[in-house]
Amino acid sequence: MRVVEVTAYGGPEVLRLGRRPEPDPADAPGRVRVRLRAAGVNQADLKIRSGRFAGVLGELAPPFVLGYDFAGTLLDPVPGLPVGTRVAGFVPWIQEGTGAGTYAETVLVEPGWLAPVPDSVDFTDAASLPLSVLTAAQALDLMALPEGSVVLVTGASGVVGRFAVQLAARAGHRVIALGDAGDAAELGLLGADGVVPRGAPEDVVTGVLGFAPERVDGVFDAALIADPLLPAVKDGGVFVPASPERMPAGEREIRVEAVAGRPDGARLREFLDLAAAGGLATRVADVLPLEEAGEAHRRAEAGHRPGRIVLMI
Ligand SMILES: NC(=O)c1ccc[n+]([C@@H]2O[C@H](COP(=O)([O-])OP(=O)(O)OC[C@H]3O[C@@H](n4cnc5c(N)ncnc54)[C@H](OP(=O)(O)O)[C@@H]3O)[C@@H](O)[C@H]2O)c1
Structure with a gap:
C-alpha cells in the first residue's frame, strides 16, 4: 500500500511517498482494517516530524508513518457496523508506539476508536473532527x-x-x-x-x-x-x-492540568451526528492528495490556516 513516511527528523522535505505491506488483522486480534479516504494533518504531526517530540516516542524512530485522524470505509466488520460502513476516528499515535499512522491507504484500528460517519458528512469534514x-x-x-x-x-x-x-x-x-x-x-x-x-x-x-x-x-x-x-x-x-x-x-x-486526547468512538459518533444536523461547525482549509503531504505540512507550519488541512487518499 502507499504511505507517506517520515524518513528522518527534519522539515517537510523528509516526508516521502513509499510502499509498505497492507496491515494484516491476524497480527492484532480484535483490530479491524479501515481503507482510508482522508487523513487530517494535525499540529502534533508537525511536532513529531520535526523531532520536537522525539523524547516521548521511546524506541520509535524514523522511518515511520505519521497521522492521527482518519475517515474511510471498514474492510472488516464490527458489531453493528458491516463491511463498507463509512467510519472516522483517530489513532492514538504516540501511545500506540508502532509508527503506523494514517498517512496510509489502510490502517488497523480498535473498534472502540471508530464512529460511523453520517451520509451527509463527507470524508474530508469527517477527518477534520476526531482528535x-x-x-x-x-x-x-x-x-x-x-x-x-x-x-x-x-x-x-x-x-x-x-x-x-x-x-x-x-x-x-x-x-x-x-x-x-x-x-x-x-x-x-x-x-x-x-x-x-x-x-x-x-x-x-x-x-x-x-x-x-x-x-x-x-x-x-x-x-x-x-x-x-x-x-x-x-x-x-x-x-x-x-x-x-x-x-x-x-x-x-x-x-x-494538560489535556491528552483519547479516542472515544461513542462520543465521536455524537459529534459526527451533531455536525450532520448542523449543530457543530468544522472547517477544512485545504484538501491535498496524499503525495503532497510535504506541501500540506509547509502550509500548516506557516500558520494562519482557516481550518484543518486534509490529505485525500
Ligand atoms: N493534547 C492533545 O491531545 C492535543 C490534540 C490536538 C491538538 N493539540 C494541540 O492543540 C494546539 C492547537 O491545535 P489546532 O489543531 O487547533 O491548531 P491550529 O488550528 O493551528 O490552531 C491554533 C490557533 O492558535 C492561534 N494562535 C497561535 N498563537 C496565538 C496567540 N499568541 N494568541 C492567539 N492565538 C494564537 C493560531 O493562529 P495562527 O495560525 O494564525 O498563528 C491558530 O489559529 C496545538 O498545540 C496542538 O498540538 C493537542
Missing part, C-alpha cells in the same frame, strides 16, 4: 466547571479552539474567545459571548477583564500562551493547556 473535537471535549471535562461558568478559550480561530468554543457554549458556559479579529462575527455565531482579538499578552488580559471583570473560572489554552494569561484567572480557577509543552506555573490555587 480535535474529542480533545476539546475532554479539555472541558477536565475543567469540570458548573454550568454558567466563565471560560476563556484561546486559539479560537484554530481547529481545536473553535470546537471548544462551540462545546463550551453548548454546555451552558459564558465563553470568551481569543482569536483573530476577523473571526469575531463567526465566533459569536458559534457561541462566544465575547471575542478578544489576539495581541500583546497585557492587551489580551485587559480585553478578557473587559468581558469578565471578576476574572474567568477556567481557561482552555489551545494557543499555548500559558503564564501571561494567569492574571485573567480567578483564585482557585482551572487552567487546561492543549499540551504539556507549555504549562503555566501554578499560583493562587489555580489547578493546571
Whole structure:
C-alpha cells in the first residue's frame, strides 16, 4: 500500500511517498482494517516530524508513518457496523508506539476508536473532527466547571479552539474567545459571548477583564500562551493547556492540568451526528492528495490556516 513516511527528523522535505505491506488483522486480534479516504494533518504531526517530540516516542524512530485522524470505509466488520460502513476516528499515535499512522491507504484500528460517519458528512469534514473535537471535549471535562461558568478559550480561530468554543457554549458556559479579529462575527455565531482579538499578552488580559471583570473560572489554552494569561484567572480557577509543552506555573490555587486526547468512538459518533444536523461547525482549509503531504505540512507550519488541512487518499 502507499504511505507517506517520515524518513528522518527534519522539515517537510523528509516526508516521502513509499510502499509498505497492507496491515494484516491476524497480527492484532480484535483490530479491524479501515481503507482510508482522508487523513487530517494535525499540529502534533508537525511536532513529531520535526523531532520536537522525539523524547516521548521511546524506541520509535524514523522511518515511520505519521497521522492521527482518519475517515474511510471498514474492510472488516464490527458489531453493528458491516463491511463498507463509512467510519472516522483517530489513532492514538504516540501511545500506540508502532509508527503506523494514517498517512496510509489502510490502517488497523480498535473498534472502540471508530464512529460511523453520517451520509451527509463527507470524508474530508469527517477527518477534520476526531482528535480535535474529542480533545476539546475532554479539555472541558477536565475543567469540570458548573454550568454558567466563565471560560476563556484561546486559539479560537484554530481547529481545536473553535470546537471548544462551540462545546463550551453548548454546555451552558459564558465563553470568551481569543482569536483573530476577523473571526469575531463567526465566533459569536458559534457561541462566544465575547471575542478578544489576539495581541500583546497585557492587551489580551485587559480585553478578557473587559468581558469578565471578576476574572474567568477556567481557561482552555489551545494557543499555548500559558503564564501571561494567569492574571485573567480567578483564585482557585482551572487552567487546561492543549499540551504539556507549555504549562503555566501554578499560583493562587489555580489547578493546571494538560489535556491528552483519547479516542472515544461513542462520543465521536455524537459529534459526527451533531455536525450532520448542523449543530457543530468544522472547517477544512485545504484538501491535498496524499503525495503532497510535504506541501500540506509547509502550509500548516506557516500558520494562519482557516481550518484543518486534509490529505485525500
Ligand atoms: N493534547 C492533545 O491531545 C492535543 C490534540 C490536538 C491538538 N493539540 C494541540 O492543540 C494546539 C492547537 O491545535 P489546532 O489543531 O487547533 O491548531 P491550529 O488550528 O493551528 O490552531 C491554533 C490557533 O492558535 C492561534 N494562535 C497561535 N498563537 C496565538 C496567540 N499568541 N494568541 C492567539 N492565538 C494564537 C493560531 O493562529 P495562527 O495560525 O494564525 O498563528 C491558530 O489559529 C496545538 O498545540 C496542538 O498540538 C493537542
